[in-house]
Amino acid sequence: MAKVQFIKSADVKPWLAELAKEHRVFAPSYDGEALLFRPFDLEQEIILDRAATMPPKKTVFPQSEKLVDFTYSKDPENLSRVKIDARETLPEGSTVVFGSRPCDARGFTMFDRVYLSDKNTDIYYQARRKNTLFITLACRTIENTCFCNWVDSDPCDPTGSDVLAIPMNDGYLLESVSEQGEKLLNSKLLADGSSRKVEADKICQEIAGSINNTKDLSQAPAKLLAVFDNMQFWEEVSAKCLSCGACTYLCPSCYCFNITDETNGMKGKRLRSWDNCMSAQFTMEASGHNPRPTKAHRLKNRVGHKFSYYPTIHGGVISCCGCGRCIKSCPAGIDIREIVLKAIDFEPAAVEE
Amino acid sequence: MTKNIYLPEMATIQEVIRETHNIMTFRVTLNNPEAMKNFSFKPGQVGQVSSFGTGEATFVINSPPTRMDYLQFSVMRTGEVTSKLHSLKAGDQIGVRAPLGNSFPYEDMKGKDIVFVGGGIGMAPLRTLLLFMLDNRADYGKITLLYGARSPVDMAYSYELQDWLDRDDLDTYLTIDAPYEGWQHKVGLIPNVLLDIAPSPGNSVAITCGPPIMIKFTLQALEKLGFKDEQIVTTLEKRMKCGVGICGRCNIGTSYVCMDGPVFTRAQLRQLPNEL
Numbered sequence A: 001m002a003k004v005q006f007i008k009s010a011d012v013k014p015w016l017a018e019l020a021k022e023h024r025v026f027a028p029s030y031d032g033e034a035l036l037f038r039p040f041d042l043e044q045e046i047i048l049d050r051a052a053t054m055p056p057k058k059t060v061f062p063q064s065e066k067l068v069d070f071t072y073s074k075d076p077e078n079l080s081r082v083k084i085d086a087r088e089t090l091p092e093g094s095t096v097v098f099g100s101r102p103c104d105a106r107g108f109t110m111f112d113r114v115y116l117s118d119k120n121t122d123i124y125y126q127a128r129r130k131n132t133l134f135i136t137l138a139c140r141t142i143e144n145t146c147f148c149n150w151v152d153s154d155p156c157d158p159t160g161s162d163v164l165a166i167p168m169n170d171g172y173l174l175e176s177v178s179e180q181g182e183k184l185l186n187s188k189l190l191a192d193g194s195s196r197k198v199e200a201d202k203i204c205q206e207i208a209g210s211i212n213n214t215k216d217l218s219q220a221p222a223k224l225l226a227v228f229d230n231m232q233f234w235e236e237v238s239a240k241c242l243s244c245g246a247c248t249y250l251c252p253s254c255y256c257f258n259i260t261d262e263t264n265g266m267k268g269k270r271l272r273s274w275d276n277c278m279s280a281q282f283t284m285e286a287s288g289h290n291p292r293p294t295k296a297h298r299l300k301n302r303v304g305h306k307f308s309y310y311p312t313i314h315g316g317v318i319s320c321c322g323c324g325r326c327i328k329s330c331p332a333g334i335d336i337r338e339i340v341l342k343a344i345d346f347e348p349a350a351v352e353e
Numbered sequence B: 001m002t003k004n005i006y007l008p009e010m011a012t013i014q015e016v017i018r019e020t021h022n023i024m025t026f027r028v029t030l031n032n033p034e035a036m037k038n039f040s041f042k043p044g045q046v047g048q049v050s051s052f053g054t055g056e057a058t059f060v061i062n063s064p065p066t067r068m069d070y071l072q073f074s075v076m077r078t079g080e081v082t083s084k085l086h087s088l089k090a091g092d093q094i095g096v097r098a099p100l101g102n103s104f105p106y107e108d109m110k111g112k113d114i115v116f117v118g119g120g121i122g123m124a125p126l127r128t129l130l131l132f133m134l135d136n137r138a139d140y141g142k143i144t145l146l147y148g149a150r151s152p153v154d155m156a157y158s159y160e161l162q163d164w165l166d167r168d169d170l171d172t173y174l175t176i177d178a179p180y181e182g183w184q185h186k187v188g189l190i191p192n193v194l195l196d197i198a199p200s201p202g203n204s205v206a207i208t209c210g211p212p213i214m215i216k217f218t219l220q221a222l223e224k225l226g227f228k229d230e231q232i233v234t235t236l237e238k239r240m241k242c243g244v245g246i247c248g249r250c251n252i253g254t255s256y257v258c259m260d261g262p263v264f265t266r267a268q269l270r271q272l273p274n275e276l
């Protein structure tokens, strides 16, 4: 049985301060214009009435992280030889993210199928994922870029979270989703919330009713493949794209990375860093050949991966959580929803009258 | 404990062979004797070879699993990592993450006639399978090898070609693009020479690797000779990073070349979206 607690708005910060004694705590606050998940600080105002500019992706998947540490040393038996010692560097400690949105937390479930598959386990991701708990806030204000309901989710979806917080007029109803989440709900600042459950359920129903009408995307995987070779289609939809990559960096479900080495004297490290499939470098081969030479090819892969290839591999699950960040932040005004719908509605010219 | 898929095994270069002006071959052993003893792989599988401080690049293991004194990688100089590797000498340390990827369907090839068509560095993956088959000679029918390069000095593995030519259980044809003094073998582009040799498609499998343009015309030649899509095997090269299906770099639609490849039949290639 899920544990149900209630917290008064005024007690949120003291509660986070309590949690911060045991965990690294992140909460959304302003950094200039950008609303970001930043280390919790009692002095800082926590902003919960709108979704953050960046999702909390880096809490589990840092923008750049060390995979291997290596050191060079002279071989004492043969000074012309360099010995190399390479060691893995695994992340430690636990993290609590407060105020993630359902789409943000659900984004990690897209990672999970790839990073923690039965074929391979990414132990760096695993270590962070296991030790990062999400207290996710249901969305009371829905923006016109939100479309989580198109991709099998909703503004109160607990998938991928450890605690779901439902905003009420005087505070938040906190419902545990995972066992680890339940342990977070033991503070004296919290009171039993079972009596307010009905009220919270009603709020969720109201929110669900206020979101834009859903669209049926079940044809998307097949239809996107059907327009694969239609470069005119892709050139049109990508015409304004600047290949800036903002859409990938801001996306809670974009998980591609690069691996690079850095050295400093007799030491070095191998890093993995977020990469961006909208850049020409992404698939550039050593020979100079590039299988995705234009932005049209690259946008095709980004949309295709999320709405066709990933669902085909992973039991129909679309790997976009509908957060709308790529739509809001694209300097060229490209809307991924429009591209998918256009592909679904696309009729080959041959059948036109 | 779960294996760290990104941590390379440390390895020592035992021998460096300069093959051509831009190809060098490295024979390496894993430093951990247990790891070396237990290392197993299938012909066609690749490895990520790293020079620490520069990075990793992908190469096929081109020594066969039947000869495990060392693992052999042939490196063509094309970029930063390969240039760095070219500067290494016997005794130097590198990292190896292997084996990765799928392998040639060598079990399905048992009892069949085999036609190898290799161009340039594309001979590397073929070498693994060829030596593996020669080491299991009774399992396979007639074996034909057509190996071509721009000129004699661009031919890797020159030191073993005479042995291949001399064997009577292997039909070896060598070709170069243009006449060259002292060259006693064929002259002409690989696809044309292939049409001259005209191996019978009957109970055969053709395996071809090489530069994209050569592959394109070799596939056409094989088709002309009557080889069906299921009888043609090739390898794809894509830029790879993780090598384990995670980093998202090497996909063609739903196929990840690092996991589902690098070996594909022509029939499988036709199923993939057109993005080579």
Ligand code: SF4
Residues within 6 Å of the ligand: A240, A241, A242, A243, A244, A245, A246, A247, A248, A278, A326, A329, A330, A331, A332, A333, A334
């Ligand atoms: S944010 Fe917009 S302009 Fe930038 S790469 Fe993405 S689609 Fe192109």
Ligand code: SF4
Residues within 6 Å of the ligand: A247, A250, A251, A252, A253, A254, A306, A319, A320, A321, A322, A323, A324, A325, A326, A327, A336
């Ligand atoms: S593709 Fe766009 S809408 Fe979908 S999860 Fe990523 S950023 Fe959000």
Ligand code: FES
Residues within 6 Å of the ligand: B239, B240, B241, B242, B243, B244, B245, B246, B247, B248, B249, B250, B251, B256, B257, B258, B259
């Ligand atoms: S190389 Fe990373 S997914 Fe294939």
